[in-house]
Amino acid sequence: MVEFSIHLITYNNEKHIEETLQSILKQKVDFDYEIVVGDDCSTDKTLTIIKQYETRYPKLFKIQKNESQLGILKNFKATLDRCVGKYIFDIAGDDLLKTEDAMQKMVDVFRNNNTLGFIDCGFDSLNDIKNTTTIFKNKKAINSSNYDYKRAIMLGQIAPIGICYNKDSLYKYVDFDSYIKKNITIEDYPILIDLIMNTDFHRINESLHIYRVHDESFSHKRDFEKNRFSSLQMKKLFDYFCDKYKFKNDIIEEFNLNHLKQLLFFAGFYEKKAFGNEIYSKIKSKSIKDYIHYWASQYPLFRKLISII
Numbered sequence: 001m002v003e004f005s006i007h008l009i010t011y012n013n014e015k016h017i018e019e020t021l022q023s024i025l026k027q028k029v030d031f032d033y034e035i036v037v038g039d040d041c042s043t044d045k046t047l048t049i050i051k052q053y054e055t056r057y058p059k060l061f062k063i064q065k066n067e068s069q070l071g072i073l074k075n076f077k078a079t080l081d082r083c084v085g086k087y088i089f090d091i092a093g094d095d096l097l098k099t100e101d102a103m104q105k106m107v108d109v110f111r112n113n114n115t116l117g118f119i120d121c122g123f124d125s126l127n128d129i130k131n132t133t134t135i136f137k138n139k140k141a142i143n144s145s146n147y148d149y150k151r152a153i154m155l156g157q158i159a160p161i162g163i164c165y166n167k168d169s170l171y172k173y174v175d176f177d178s179y180i181k182k183n184i185t186i187e188d189y190p191i192l193i194d195l196i197m198n199t200d201f202h203r204i205n206e207s208l209h210i211y212r213v214h215d216e217s218f219s220h221k222r223d224f225e226k227n228r229f230s231s232l233q234m235k236k237l238f239d240y241f242c243d244k245y246k247f248k249n250d251i252i253e254e255f256n257l258n259h260l261k262q263l264l265f266f267a268g269f270y271e272k273k274a275f276g277n278e279i280y281s282k283i284k285s286k287s288i289k290d291y292i293h294y295w296a297s298q299y300p301l302f303r304k305l306i307s308i309i
């Protein structure tokens with residue numbers, strides 16, 4: 001009986017998917033698992049490579065290429081619906097499991113407490129662009145108090161990397177249908193909010209995952225409009241959760257201020273003069289960074305400062 005599902009959603013991961021699969025297949029476990037792939041219409045050889053592995057490990061793989069591109073949230077849900085494991089580990093097609101016992105450690109935690117909604121673990125950040133690695137990048141969050149960790153999730157400050165979910169909790173508490181109807185494209189924030197507000201959680205104080213940053217990764221291909229759209233979607237979701245879960249005023253004030261500061265950063269980074277003026281006027285408590293981002297939006301000379309501030 002399958003106990004653990006690798007939830008693998010892919011899109012044009014040709015350069016890295018083989019390394020991802022190898023990091024999964026080298027796992028040493030005492031349970032049955034599956035690799036459930038949801039490919040969102042890759043145009044490169046991603047699916048060809050995965051199918052080569054399926055030929056070698058036919059009992060492990062469940063592969064589906066979407067008939068049309070779904071986007072992250074819809075693809076997440078469609079792939080989740082094909083998972084049969086009790087526990088769902090979500091991994092991108094360019095990330096890696098760091099240790100050979102990563103999956104076993106997650107399952108062991110759930111076996112000790114199957115009421116948990118999710119497990120978070122440490123991760124390294126591998127920057128292919130700069131050829132650098134930041135070890136255990138989220139160590140501060142993993143070691144924070146439960147209160148501070150929950151607050152960070154509410155503020156959208158927790159990177160959803162290396163997280164393993166209790167499938168029953170996902171279906172019981174996460175309102176996927178509503179988010180899809182609202183045309184939300186972000187999958188991680190609403191999932192974590194619904195779980196953190198309704199279930200207990202656990203954090204493994206060890207780096208078990210490697211998050212890869214590269215030129216083709218989603219976050220590095222965005223332009224100004226996509227970044228602004230994503231930020232506004234986060235604001236839309238946050239306002240929704242404020243009403244649903246009655247967030248306290250200090251959290252609302254902090255999120256709204258951070259939201260404006262992020263938009264001002266985008267204005268400076270992309271040299272959007274009018275947008276910079278609009279956002280700058282709305283920030284009541286300004287820092288030195290805010291002044292620099294504003295100047296960068298108005299004067300190209302200051303644009304170079306963005307990369308070092």
